[in-house]
Amino acid sequence: MTAPIWARGAAAMAATPATFTLSFENRSGSGNAFAYVAGTAPDGKLVLLKADGSPYNPASPPAEHTPLPEDCAIPLGPVGGAPKQVQVPKMAGARIYLVTDDKLEFFLNPGPALVHPSFLNSGDPNFEKNWSFAEFTFNDAQLFANISYVDFVGMPLGLDLTTESSGRQTVPGLPSGSLDQICEELKAQGAKEGSNWGELVQTGQNGANLRAMSAHYRADRFDGYLDGYIDEVWKKYSGQPLTVDSQNPGLGKFTGQVGGDGRLTFDNGESFDKPKTADVWSCDSGPFAIKSGDSDARKSIIPRLAAALNRTTLLDNANQPTGEDPAAFYGKPVTNHYARIVHEKLPDNRGYAFPYDDVSPGPDFSGAVQAGDPVVLTVAVNAVRTMLNG
Incomplete structure (x- = not known):
């Protein structure tokens, strides 16, 4: 799950309500749409919601890959119908x-541990299905939810959060029909530069696009891809300092330089080897x-170095992330084109395309909504294609 860098240490303040309302808006074009909600309860137990919204704690099974005993599908109802709503208790991850x-x-699996649907295993029974997910954590401090493209782009989703008194927050996410556009642009980028961006596209047995994966999952096909850019960065900062602002008043800023040992070493003693392309993709x-x-x-x-390398702005800006210009993100010929293409399709430029996109x-x-006084979180399920049979 994507964990935002600013929220990873958030302290509980016992301010949130016991539950929030999770509402679904079916814009998918399909009358058969379902939701599933799964996480970890405050007592550490696996919890899923049943169709009626009641919590379900499955027992540990005797063997691995045991089918979930309960059908926890939440029917969304027809397109244009009344939104399906359930009450969600506290849960994390x-x-x-x-x-x-x-x-x-x-x-x-024994534990119990939930076996999530796989987009990497073509033998998974869910591989050929049209699915996607959003993420959230709901604790005593806040509800934090986000749309994530860190793993892949599939069925487009949007988020809308209403609160008791702190205002409304909306993340529209990718519009209907975005998947095919992203897949075509990845293929075009690969053809343009003779590289493997097109290999990120997964297609079903019928030839239709299923999803576009992050380059992290095909890192072996991008071996050395960013080497030239990273070499330029390391050369520049062997001759001048690099400043990284922690954006934490208690930590301040750090200044570093590449030494004769080839490591980027900061004035607080932290030192970094030169990363490889796979390190940048995965973060x-x-x-x-x-x-x-x-x-x-x-x-x-780490997040600020990784973000600047994914966005290929580290060479041009020696004060990270101060003064970063979003218009310059992904502007180099060799960059994270998956993230570039995804962000170009987002109407508000918001959505995690790599782990430190916040x-x-x-x-x-980042494509996140958060509040300590949540009332209703609405997930809009958009159509994969603007014409489902087109």
Whole structure:
């Protein structure tokens, strides 16, 4: 699940209501649309919601990949009908799955642990289905929910949050018909530069586009892709300092430079090897892996380095992320074209296209809504194609 860098240490303040209303707006063009809600309850137990909204804690099964005993599909009803609503209790690390035309199949491993639908395993019973998800955590401090394209683009979703008194927040997400456009642009980018962007497109047995994956999941096909850019960055900052603002008043700013050992070392002692393309795509491997015991300073530097490399702005801006210009994001010929194309299709430029897409000099790019006084979170389920049979 995408965890926003500013919210990972949020303290509970016991301010939120016991539940919030989760509402679904079916714009999918399909009369058969279903939702599933799953997360971790405050007592640490796996919890799903049943069709009537009641919580369900499955028992640990005797064997791996045991079918979920209860049908937890929440029918959304017909397009244009009254929104389906359920009450959601406190839960963390939660996902809202949406699927059209068919139900999803869920399984349990001992624990119990929920086996989520897979977009990487073509043998998964859900692989060929039209599904997507949003994420949320609802605790004593706030409801935080977001649209994520960190893994893939599939069925487009939107979010709308109404609150008791703190205002309304809306993230429209990708419009209907965006998937095919994104897939075609990825293929065109690959053809243009003789690279493998087109391999991020997954198609079904009928030839239709199922989803477009993040480059992280085909990192082996991009080996060395960013090497030239990263080499330029390392060369520049071997001759001049780089400043990274933690954006935390308690930590301040850090200044670093590449030394004779080839490592980018900051004045607080934190040091980073030169990353590889796969490290940039994932944001959590090589020098960007966050380990147990890492300092808060390191945890604040990593997102800002990773974001600037994904957006290919690190070479041009030695004060990260201060003064970052969104118009310059992904402006280099070699960049994270998956993130570029996704953001170009977002009407408000908001939606996670890589894990640290919430790093910002001010504007929000993350596609998140959050409030301590949530009332109704509405998930809009848009059509994959503007003409379903077109």
